[in-house]
Amino acid sequence: MHDSSVRPSGNPSPSTHQHTIRGGAVSSRPGTASAEAGFASMRTRRAGGATRVLRGLGAWASTVALCIWWFLATLSPADSRPLPSPAEVIAAWTDLNAEGLLWPSIGMSLARVLAGLALGVALAVPAAVLTGATRLGFAIIDKPVHMLRAIPFPALSPLLIIWLGIEETMKVALIAVGVFGLIYVNLRDGIRGLDPKLIELARAYHLPRALVFRRILFRGALPSFMTGLRFAITVSWIALVTCETVNSTVGIGYILSRAQQFSRTDQMVLCIVLYAILGLGSEALVGALERALTPWRGRAAA
Template identity: 75%
Template sequence: MLRIGAAWLSTVALLLWWFLATLSPADSRPLPSPLEVWQAGAQLVEQGMLLPSIGVSLARVLGGLALGLALAVPAGLVAGASRLGLTLIDKPIHMMRAIPFPALAPLFIVWFGIDETMKIALIAVGVFGLIYVNLRDGVRGVDPHLLELAQAYRLDRGTVLWRILFRGALPNFMTGLRFALTVAWIALVTCETVNSSIGLGYILSRSQQFSRTDQMVLCVVLYAALGLASEALVGVLERAVTPWKQSRA
């Protein structure tokens, strides 16, 4: 309990600074107070906009994450386990990673239109590279003696990939997943500014147009909270799938 309290000290200090910094009259400060941000959130809830927007944004992030994982996991396994696979796919993927994914938005609009497909695809691009690189390096770092043992027991290739290589690369995979979730929330802001009528990015864009700093800060706080919740969920998942790592700690 003491460790949990200590972990939140910096966050509590930041919130306290925010409260003290906004004690002056509203017309003399650029930052809204916590109460004003709370009231802005309550107003958006009454309008029926905030909760559906959070749900839609979550669905977009999860959809992009699922698509990115579906593409990155096989690619990372193949590139990590095979020299031929590494030669064929590694350089094109690195070239794609070098392109800022917001720069792909106009091209994706031409390819996929301006509906949900474009948004999920853009998030998937941001997710893909981080999962791929971490999983590839994790597979290449698996103890070669395990592969020799698998060869001695004549295990089939599928068993070697999933039971030895992927399992051995799980710590690296979880690290990539942490970074990928962060990038997914960043990509969400970009894609929700395109033909969106709902979502946190839409609320943020609209609040900028009408100079509603209380709603802007509300969106920032919600992004931070959702990012923190994502990190906590990944931590729970990591403890579940890598129990040996926790026992060593």
């Protein structure tokens, strides 16, 4: 006798079937949520990319507006305005390039700036470390350096000419003097601004000096050094204008001085544009170097 309440095993009960459906629905929800999260992440990345593009375009908006003003302000005849037009500046580029003076001058100016910057940094870093890390170094080095910083470095060019001559050594030394003070002050303040408890903790655990220098001193003072380097590059281009007017036959400053003698305003403006482009390129390189050496600052800002 068969019990009517017993159902065949091949035909699942409605409750079991409903449970299976509910189970399938439940099991499909994580996949849907994952897809929605992926789409949301994609939309966030697109929005972030669009924001970065807009910020980049906004940073150049004032420069584009200035170039448009320059073009509109020089539409009148050349003899009725003191400012050369963009077309005349481009023609000056072509003339100097045909003369064979343009690219050698750019290369020589870059070489002088790099040499002076390297010398200034090489002298300023050990002085700043001694001053920032030791009381004896602070007592011996700090005041003379501040007196040197108070002197306008172009005023030192006559003495440097007497001491070093009028060749390349004087030019590199003048740039190095301008670079030295900025690197020194920023790096010194960065070292003195470190938490002294970190140094005490390192001494308590008897950490090697090389490790303390690398992990605490170097890492903590590096942002201040990069700030000083930014200012130092700007000052090095300013010093270049002064030193290239002394016994130079090549260089952007030489072209500028020669253009002033012959009242070539087109070449003068071209030199100013070259200084601006090279300075902006130097700033971009320092920014890229700073992001590479201090990645934790980018993560903290994000």
